[in-house]
Amino acid sequence: MLYRIAADGLVxxxxxxILFVVFGGLLVLKWRCLVWWHLPAALWGMAVEFFHLPCPxxxxxxxxxxxxxxxxxxxxxxxxxxxxxxxxxxxxPGIQLGxxxxxxxxxxxxxxxxxxxxxxxxxx
Numbered sequence: 001m002l003y004r005i006a007a008d009g010l011v012x013x014x015x016x017x018i019l020f021v022v023f024g025g026l027l028v029l030k031w032r033c034l035v036w037w038h039l040p041a042a043l044w045g046m047a048v049e050f051f052h053l054p055c056p057x058x059x060x061x062x063x064x065x066x067x068x069x070x071x072x073x074x075x076x077x078x079x080x081x082x083x084x085x086x087x088x089x090x091x092x093p094g095i096q097l098g099x100x101x102x103x104x105x106x107x108x109x110x111x112x113x114x115x116x117x118x119x120x121x122x123x124x
Contacts, residue, residue, distance in 0.1 A: 003068035007061050014057045021045035022103055025110030035114075042107045049100030052093060 020027075022045070024038040048055055065071070 001068070003064045004070065007064035007068060007070075010057060010061045010064060014055075014061070017041065017057070018045070022106060025107040025114075029110060029114060032114075038107075042103065046100045046103050049096045049103065052096060 020038065021041050024034065024041060028034045028038050047053060
C-alpha cells in the first residue's frame with residue numbers, strides 16, 4: 001500500500017516537474033531567484049527530449065509499482081499518462097524533437113525578455 005502511494009505521489013511530482021520545465025520561466029519573470037532552479041530543469045527536460053534519454057523518475061516509479069505488486073508500465077511517463085490523452089498513437093522520435101523544441105521556444109522567449117529587462121536596468 002505504501003509503495004503504491006509513493007508511486008502515485010511520484011507521478012504527481014513528475015507531472016509538476018514537467019510543467020515547471022515548460023512554464024517555469026514564467027515564474028522566473030516574477031521571482032528571479034528561481035532561475036537557479038528552472039534553468040537546469042529546463043536544460044534537463046530538453047536533453048531528455050532531444051537525445052531520447054530515459055527519465056530516472058519513470059524507472060523509479062516502475063520500481064515502486066513492482067514493489068507494490070503492480071505491473072508498472074514499459075513506456076515513459078509522457079507516453080503512458082499524457083500522450084494517450086492527446087493522441088492515442090505512440091510517441092515517435094520526431095514528436096519528441098517537436099516537444100523539446102516547444103520547451104526551447106517558450107523558455108527561450110521568456111529568458112530573452114528577462115535578459116532584456118536586466119539590460120534596461122543596467123543602462124543609465
